[in-house]
Amino acid sequence: MKPLPSTSSKNPVKFRMPTADNLVPIRLDIEIDGHRFKDAFTWNPSDPDSEVVVFAKRTVKDLKLPPAFITQIAQSIQSQLAEFRSFEGQDMQTGEKIVPIKLDLRVNHTLIKDQFLWDLNNLESDPEEFARTFCKDLGVEDPEVGPAIAVAIREQLYEIAIQSVTSARETRISKKGRRGAEHIPASKASGTALDLMKLFGNKSSIIRKRREWDVYEPIVDILSNEEVDVLEAREDRNARRID
Amino acid sequence: MESTPDPSSKLTRHDEPELDLYTIPIHSSWFSWDEIHEKEKISLKEFFDGSSISRTPKIYKEYRDFIISKYREDPSRRLTFAEIRKSLVGDVSLLHKVFLFLERWGLINFGAPGGEDSAAVAEGAERHRVRSEDGAPNGIRVVAMPNSLKPITMPLTLDVNGEVDENGFRLPPLASYSDVFCDLTKEKGLVCGNCGDNCDSGHYNCLKQGSPVICVKCFKNGNYGENRSVDDFKFNDCNENRGNQGAVWTEAETLLLLESVLKHGDDWELVVQNVQTKTKLDCISKLIELPFGELMLGSSLGKSRASNDNTSSIKPVQTSLESQENIKNGGQGDEQINESEQNGDAENQGPPLKRKCITSLSDAGISLMKQVAVISTMVGPHISAAAADAAVAALCDENPCVKDIFDGAEDNVTEELGSPIRNNELERSLMVEDSEINERPTLSEMQKTSSEKNAIPLPLQMRAAIATALGAAAANAKSLADQEHREIEHLVATIIETQMKKLHCKIQHFEDLELIMEKEYTHLKELKESIIAERIDILQRVFNAGISRWRDPISVKSHTGSPILVCDLTDAR
Numbered sequence: 001m002k003p004l005p006s007t008s009s010k011n012p013v014k015f016r017m018p019t020a021d022n023l024v025p026i027r028l029d030i031e032i033d034g035h036r037f038k039d040a041f042t043w044n045p046s047d048p049d050s051e052v053v054v055f056a057k058r059t060v061k062d063l064k065l066p067p068a069f070i071t072q073i074a075q076s077i078q079s080q081l082a083e084f085r086s087f088e089g090q091d092m093q094t095g096e097k098i099v100p101i102k103l104d105l106r107v108n109h110t111l112i113k114d115q116f117l118w119d120l121n122n123l124e125s126d127p128e129e130f131a132r133t134f135c136k137d138l139g140v141e142d143p144e145v146g147p148a149i150a151v152a153i154r155e156q157l158y159e160i161a162i163q164s165v166t167s168a169r170e171t172r173i174s175k176k177g178r179r180g181a182e183h184i185p186a187s188k189a190s191g192t193a194l195d196l197m198k199l200f201g202n203k204s205s206i207i208r209k210r211r212e213w214d215v216y217e218p219i220v221d222i223l224s225n226e227e228v229d230v231l232e233a234r235e236d237r238n239a240r241r242i243d
Numbered sequence: 244m245e246s247t248p249d250p251s252s253k254l255t256r257h258d259e260p261e262l263d264l265y266t267i268p269i270h271s272s273w274f275s276w277d278e279i280h281e282k283e284k285i286s287l288k289e290f291f292d293g294s295s296i297s298r299t300p301k302i303y304k305e306y307r308d309f310i311i312s313k314y315r316e317d318p319s320r321r322l323t324f325a326e327i328r329k330s331l332v333g334d335v336s337l338l339h340k341v342f343l344f345l346e347r348w349g350l351i352n353f354g355a356p357g358g359e360d361s362a363a364v365a366e367g368a369e370r371h372r373v374r375s376e377d378g379a380p381n382g383i384r385v386v387a388m389p390n391s392l393k394p395i396t397m398p399l400t401l402d403v404n405g406e407v408d409e410n411g412f413r414l415p416p417l418a419s420y421s422d423v424f425c426d427l428t429k430e431k432g433l434v435c436g437n438c439g440d441n442c443d444s445g446h447y448n449c450l451k452q453g454s455p456v457i458c459v460k461c462f463k464n465g466n467y468g469e470n471r472s473v474d475d476f477k478f479n480d481c482n483e484n485r486g487n488q489g490a491v492w493t494e495a496e497t498l499l500l501l502e503s504v505l506k507h508g509d510d511w512e513l514v515v516q517n518v519q520t521k522t523k524l525d526c527i528s529k530l531i532e533l534p535f536g537e538l539m540l541g542s543s544l545g546k547s548r549a550s551n552d553n554t555s556s557i558k559p560v561q562t563s564l565e566s567q568e569n570i571k572n573g574g575q576g577d578e579q580i581n582e583s584e585q586n587g588d589a590e591n592q593g594p595p596l597k598r599k600c601i602t603s604l605s606d607a608g609i610s611l612m613k614q615v616a617v618i619s620t621m622v623g624p625h626i627s628a629a630a631a632d633a634a635v636a637a638l639c640d641e642n643p644c645v646k647d648i649f650d651g652a653e654d655n656v657t658e659e660l661g662s663p664i665r666n667n668e669l670e671r672s673l674m675v676e677d678s679e680i681n682e683r684p685t686l687s688e689m690q691k692t693s694s695e696k697n698a699i700p701l702p703l704q705m706r707a708a709i710a711t712a713l714g715a716a717a718a719n720a721k722s723l724a725d726q727e728h729r730e731i732e733h734l735v736a737t738i739i740e741t742q743m744k745k746l747h748c749k750i751q752h753f754e755d756l757e758l759i760m761e762k763e764y765t766h767l768k769e770l771k772e773s774i775i776a777e778r779i780d781i782l783q784r785v786f787n788a789g790i791s792r793w794r795d796p797i798s799v800k801s802h803t804g805s806p807i808l809v810c811d812l813t814d815a816r
Binding site: 119125129133134213217 | 295297323324325326328329330332333334335336337339512
């Protein structure tokens with residue numbers, strides 16, 4: 001059976017974050033006795049686990065949270081790390097994958113909306129550098145925005161990486177079943193990826209049409225205090241609704 | 244230069260497009276619109292290795308042309324990555340790489356204002372700061388507002404604060420340059436009411452109403468002015484004034500901050516309670532700014548340094564500083580201190596030097612040297628040489644005595660100055676200045692020992708030490724330069740030798756070739772002779788065989804090489 005062009009460039013790679021630094025995005029959202037603690041940051045999975053507790057203790061001390069948070073924080077981090085590690089031994093598809101990444105986040109008084117393309121195959125990509133350039137070009141002064149952007153990008157990349165692991169598993173399973181199944185998994189795997197032939201083929205130009213420029217343009221908004229309060233209240237309501 | 248304008252053509256040929264002038268650096272002259280150069284292929288090889296359909300040379304060319312054209316729409320404005328990435332399809336990391344490549348080679352943003360130009364950045368940010376947005380179903384409108392974030396950074400201050408070391412010789416950690424050299428700086432705006440001189444190092448305020456200040460000299464000389472006596476005047480030290488200039492953090496507050504940090508360590512709430520007038524953020528940022536701030540944190544957390552030592556000794560140091568000033572002022576008597584600003588013209592290599600805090604004597608040399616070293620690495624050698632020359636000139640100008648001693652070539656090397664004599668003018672003038680300081684009538688033979696040095700007022704010792712340090716650095720630099728020079732010479736000699744050897748080999752080679760050629764030539768000659776001999780031999784035989792008829796003497800001549808034909812002739816007959 002002749003291998004399809006999309007699968008021919010695929011040699012399974014062990015699961016990892018498709019970025020230069022193999023850092024895991026961690027998100028915390030803990031509520032105890034009316035105290036709410038939200039945070040998002042990156043963690044290096046090769047750090048020893050003892051660091052998790054140390055970090056939790058220090059965070060609680062710095063932010064003057066009640067001590068009950070320590071165990072919660074440590075548990076949350078550890079479970080997310082464990083999830084990451086559970087994927088680690090497995091194979092990941094690394095076909096041609098250019099995926100759209102969307103940013104829609106609020107950090108203190110800054111609101112960021114953006115959309116762009118990211119190449120999953122580029123294992124040397126650097127979300128932190130992208131965030132730095134972003135903040136520099138758009139004159140963002142709040143120093144917390146950059147890391148938040150990097151974490152958001154990493155989370156999406158993480159999601160997609162997990163998807164590719166599961167789809168790799170499925171291809172293996174279905175390959176054992178039917179020969180003709182190679183067609184289907186290939187297209188399913190690139191579900192989130194863009195049709196590269198269409199975009200980069202000879203007929204089309206890589207310059208976007210003007211009407212699409214607004215969609216892909218980064219938007220940075222500075223909010224006033226009242227707007228921040230309203231948005232926060234709405235976010236809390238959404239979060240509680242999910243719970 | 245890519246293309247030149249032709250003003251006359253604008254008038255005569257309207258149909259031809261106007262040519263615009265774009266400047267790119269010389270090292271980018273390989274660039275051409277129509278082709279892709281090797282440099283581009285090497286730096287951005289992802290496009291040229293055929294690894295992906297999304298990365299082809301054609302695509303690269305499109306990216307490149309688009310970015311450059313976009314920049315050239317307005318060359319005076321700095322093109323940011325965010326502007327072009329919205330218009331191009333492709334992985335943003337790769338696009339960023341192309342963008343950085345073009346920027347590095349000056350094909351874009353060459354001559355556009357830099358990113359650190361806050362005005363330009365603010366402008367650019369204004370353009371990107373968008374627009375109204377419909378937030379949610381319940382109709383929140385988020386409208387763009389000018390940036391209202393409060394700046395968190397605190398302005399730099401020049402505080403004087405104290406910390407005492409065991410030998411009692413430490414300068415206050417926050418002593419600024421002007422505190423050390425304040426007797427050299429003119430106090431702005433304070434002119435003596437009597438003699439009209441500038442009040443250099445202190446002035447006396449008259450307690451009575453409506454009286455101006457008088458300078459130190461006048462006070463000592465008894466020129467108080469009419470109807471005033473000694474008691475009416477209050478001494479006003481320049482140090483104190485300086486300490487309060489424009490500082491958001493007063494000395495008292497800083498003192499409180501330090502105390503509370505030592506007592507409470509990391510606990511910012513308690514610190515803030517102590518320093519009531521400042522918020523937590525202010526405290527933290529102020530502490531970080533203080534040169535020893537982080538050390539204090541470390542010491543209060545880990546080590547067992549008693550806070551009492553420091554806090555109780557801070558006050559005495561301040562008073563001792565004042566008393567030392569008094570001694571110095573009293574001792575100088577009539578001597579004119581007309582020296583212009585900087586002894587620190589030696590440090591005139593950069594304005595930032597004047598503001599840096601000198602932490603302690605032992606550290607002063609290091610931090611100052613570091614500054615000098617950093618600045619001298621930042622600027623080119625010509626600038627450093629010019630700065631050194633200016634420093635020497637300034638030192639000479641400061642005091643005419645310096646020049647005399649300088650010319651007199653008298654060596655007042657003290658043992659502690661210790662640096663060997665070199666041809667370095669800067670060093671010599673510095674040392675001379677030291678000796679000149681030492682010659683002040685106040686304390687006569689303070690040339691040699693450290694115990695005597697302790698009697699010298701603090702700022703003078705500082706100056707001596709700084710001069711020493713600079714001199715030593717200069718000497719070191721000279722020796723390094725000599726070494727480099729020697730090495731250069733050595734290398735040049737090696738190069739020349741190698742070249743000679745190369746030439747020698749070539750000559751040898753040619754000689755060998757000549758020899759071979761000669762041999763071949765002789766060989767050929769012999770061959771030729773043997774062939775001729777053969778011919779003669781054949782002819783001889785022909786004659787001997789007696790050919791009577793020569794049909795065609797010319798043809799026979801031409802056929803002399805073929806004896807067979809000749810023989811046929813004879814046979815035919």
